Amino acid sequence: MLTKKVKARLFPKDFLWGTTISSYQNEGAHATDGKKASIWDTFTNHPNFDKGNGNEGNDFYNNYKEDIEKVKELNLDVFRFSLSWSRILPDGTGEINPKGLEFYHNVIDYCLALDIQPWITLYHWDLPQSLEDQGGWTNRKILDWFATYVEICTKAFGNKVKNWIVLNEPMTFVGLGYFMGMHAPGKKGANNFLAAAHHATVCQGIGGRIVRKNVPKAYIGTTFSCSYVTPSSRLSKHKKAANRIDALLNRFFIEPILGMGYPKDTLVGLNAIEVFVKENDKELMQFDFDFIGIQYYFRIVAKFSLLPPILFATEVPAIEREVNINNMGMEIYPRGLYKMIEKFSAYPKVKDLIISESGVCFDDPIINGKIKDKQRIKYFKNTFAYTLKAIEEGKKVKGYFIWTLVDNFEWAEGIKTRFGLYHNNFSNHKRTAKKSAIWLKKFLKTKNKTSQETLKVISKKEAVLENYN
Ligand code: NOJ
Numbered sequence: 001m002l003t004k005k006v007k008a009r010l011f012p013k014d015f016l017w018g019t020t021i022s023s024y025q026n027e028g029a030h031a032t033d034g035k036k037a038s039i040w041d042t043f044t045n046h047p048n049f050d051k052g053n054g055n056e057g058n059d060f061y062n063n064y065k066e067d068i069e070k071v072k073e074l075n076l077d078v079f080r081f082s083l084s085w086s087r088i089l090p091d092g093t094g095e096i097n098p099k100g101l102e103f104y105h106n107v108i109d110y111c112l113a114l115d116i117q118p119w120i121t122l123y124h125w126d127l128p129q130s131l132e133d134q135g136g137w138t139n140r141k142i143l144d145w146f147a148t149y150v151e152i153c154t155k156a157f158g159n160k161v162k163n164w165i166v167l168n169e170p171m172t173f174v175g176l177g178y179f180m181g182m183h184a185p186g187k188k189g190a191n192n193f194l195a196a197a198h199h200a201t202v203c204q205g206i207g208g209r210i211v212r213k214n215v216p217k218a219y220i221g222t223t224f225s226c227s228y229v230t231p232s233s234r235l236s237k238h239k240k241a242a243n244r245i246d247a248l249l250n251r252f253f254i255e256p257i258l259g260m261g262y263p264k265d266t267l268v269g270l271n272a273i274e275v276f277v278k279e280n281d282k283e284l285m286q287f288d289f290d291f292i293g294i295q296y297y298f299r300i301v302a303k304f305s306l307l308p309p310i311l312f313a314t315e316v317p318a319i320e321r322e323v324n325i326n327n328m329g330m331e332i333y334p335r336g337l338y339k340m341i342e343k344f345s346a347y348p349k350v351k352d353l354i355i356s357e358s359g360v361c362f363d364d365p366i367i368n369g370k371i372k373d374k375q376r377i378k379y380f381k382n383t384f385a386y387t388l389k390a391i392e393e394g395k396k397v398k399g400y401f402i403w404t405l406v407d408n409f410e411w412a413e414g415i416k417t418r419f420g421l422y423h424n425n426f427s428n429h430k431r432t433a434k435k436s437a438i439w440l441k442k443f444l445k446t447k448n449k450t451s452q453e454t455l456k457v458i459s460k461k462e463a464v465l466e467n468y469n
Contacts, residue, residue: 018078051414223293228336293356
């Protein structure tokens, strides 16, 4: 009998597999060794905030070695983490805190000792409170504050770390923090939003240039939250509504970097941002990034709506559409990652793409000492398969970093929303591997070989994907 030979579909040998965390969500030690408050310390310790606080995070500050050992155990290549600005410069500017630098040197050295690539994110939302007291991202002085901070970090760590990310998801921290008031610092309104958004855009360029100057052979990127946006029906008004949401969520921060300006063609209300745009800003905003980080979690179905003004569009909540949702009520839609890879690849000036974050959150209860997060395994199988499809079609996707290693403090959601490969007991910070961690370890062990496991994951792709369509 002839056995049909199945051709193995494998990820490229140099494809980077990683995991990613952030300072505020993980470190804890919020007032230790000279660190002062960030806007998230202030926000979550305010009596109006009822979701707990990140004072302890998941205690990465005291557990960094064990956690980095887990990265190794999982057969991952990359550990992406962010620097806490207020640990390094407790007042935002001025005196450097040697203990702060020491902590990150320890983290970096431990990664290098275990042959794990450290990737640094310069800003993952925890602005020093003293800078917020002067207006934070709405104050144009942030351009100088940020430049000083980036100079210090790149000079301190640039001889050890080659991979740098300037900002983490500017639309999230600006949109939720300075427009909706749902994230720190809890500000609202169009003016705060437009000022903060423009300054963040300029800082991406400023940051990129400083890394280029100070770090030899650096690989530099910045990251964007992105959502696949589809209209609720074929009606033109809904299609246009979807385009406006897409411009806001997916085009706003990347197009100025590429020299295309803000997407005012689609989102006419954005003309108001011009008040904040000064001479030379168009040049300052541009930077030739080596890669763009895509951070994908869910799809949005959009429809026309009179509110909010300017956008004239709203979302049809996933719960009303009776689709598969995560425990934040967002639709789990792996194909959306493929659509976003397509979208970002279509910009001729974009070089490499890294999936710098993707993941899914559930309640993940421990039952008899085990966490059977089958849905998370399915999510990774599907998004890996879609990533591979994109690579086979010639898209330059160079890595996939999982959000996240250990359950941590999920911002406005607190600690109930679990994204980790490892479960964290928030009373004593004991970590327990979830089923997904065990699966991932096995998958990655065989990643570059023709293996049954790899074949199974990839060749059954279409069948698995159907469950979501
Ligand atoms: C994106 C953010 O970068 C990260 O901090 C957050 O926890 C995840 N999304 C999940 O919401």
